[in-house]
Amino acid sequence: MSKYGFSMIVMLLELLFVFWLFFYLGDINQDLWILVVTLLTIGTIFSIVNRSMTPESKVTWLLITFIPVVGALIYLMFGERRLSRKELKQLRNMDSMKFREDNSYELRLALKKTNKSAFGIIKSLLSMDHNADVYDGTASRYFSSGEDMYLAMLEDLREAKKFIFLEYYIIEEGKMWGSILEILKEKAAQGVEVKVLYDDIGCMATLPGDYTQILRSYGIYAYKFNKVIPRMTVAYNNRDHRKILVVDGQVGYTGGINLADEYINHVERFGHWKDGGIRLDGRAVKALTRLFLLNWYINRGEITDFDKYHLENQAVEGAGLYIPYGSGPKPMYKSQVGKNVYQNIISQATDYVYITTPYLIIDYDLTEDIKNAAMRGVDVRIVTPYVTDKKLIQPITRGSYRELLAAGVRIYEYTPGFIHSKNVIADDELAVVGTINFDYRSLVHHYENAVLLYKTPILSDIKADFEEIFKVSKEVYDGVFKSTWYQSLLKEIVQLFAPML
Structure with a gap:
């Protein structure tokens, strides 16, 4: 049995035990049990009404709460993820990771004078994601297919001198990942720092359970995001769906393309796979570097010196503005x-x-x-x-x-x-x-x-x-x-x- 199957069985047993214990206590003292259920339901309703969430979420959870007997219990178990003390501490420590641009204010001021509508959209974004910023001095290339983006990624990976960061929802063994992995192994042997972060559930069906150990044996720092363990928790709902590749803090990639063969049409699963992605070269890559480090730090809690990745990457001639940003669940992000x-x-x-x-x-x-x-x-x-x-x-x-x-x-x-x-x-x-x-x-x-x-x-x-x-x-x-x-x-x-x- 795989570790994932074992984890699912244990979590199901945990769930069944909680409900069994709840009803068993009702058999011991029914009057007290009814009082507890009533107070629990009333308290849950007040909690939902006063909680900061979308109206549709409130309506849904209120409907769940009114399920006789078990509704309030379902909300207590799955309604809200509470961060651990360690995670809260890590969130506070992230304030030291500010990769702010010296000319950001001037760029926004100039935009406000020329296009108030675009300025408002960008200002709203920066107020929602305090880690985002406005960048110029960046060149970009758009890819209308995974095949073209894959070939460009290989070229940039071969030129890495300092570090390589990869954060992906899906990595699957095959042509695409195999050719990337060969370069990562060579670079790690040359002393380039290589970090790989992949989502555990996203890769549940595509990678062996011990794949992080395999990557570490090549000198690659590899970890799973939100690792599945035999514990019932709503935290599994928050997956790492990002796709980020950063090379030396100078070049970065993102878009819809994961590291699996259907994304480059090497294998066909659902007809022709149409995707899109972008390559950044220049100042805006700092933001992708920071996004990677944020999730690496929340997941691992090991980085203490962020400045060594805050390279003064070379500005590249290019018109327009770039605002790389992140999105995610509360409390990492205060809004959608x-x-x-x-x-x-x-x-x-x-x-x-x-x-x-x-x-x-x-x-x-x-x-x-x-x-x-x-x-x-x-x-x-x-x-x-x-x-x-x-x-x-x-x-x-x-x-x-x-x-x-x-x-x-x-x-x-x-x-x-x-x-x-x-x-x-x-x-x-x-x-x-x-x-x-x-x-x-x-x-x-x-x-x-x-x-x-x-x-x-x-x-x-x-x-x-x-x-x-x-x-x-x-x-x-x-x-x-x-x-x-x-x-x-x-x-x-x-x-x-x-x-x-």
């Missing part, structure tokens, strides 16, 4: 950063907004923002997959179509296969390339990252990629598309319970 960035871009668009997302499972607020943009005349287009990787998700995604189509949103399904890119572009001025899906898990629970781009040269490449996607995708028309009753039902059920999933 990824969702708010999307909302601000959509709400302030005047000409067009194009979106690619593999999943479309969004709440009332974001749905209304998208509808309102279309109703005021903005050309809003959303591309989702025609070939899905999760059969249950596609009916839920399609259940959202009718309401959006009625408001004038244009919806496309990528017919060659599965589209996995998470890109947004608006008005030839702003774009987002990153890991953040339009679904609850990405917008609420997962640790995510992205880059907000303002008037950078690659905006034309991103828009051109969208135009090519539209050409090979099938547009969904209101009146032609027939949503079934179960698709609408699934959508409503998921919207109701998604905030707690």
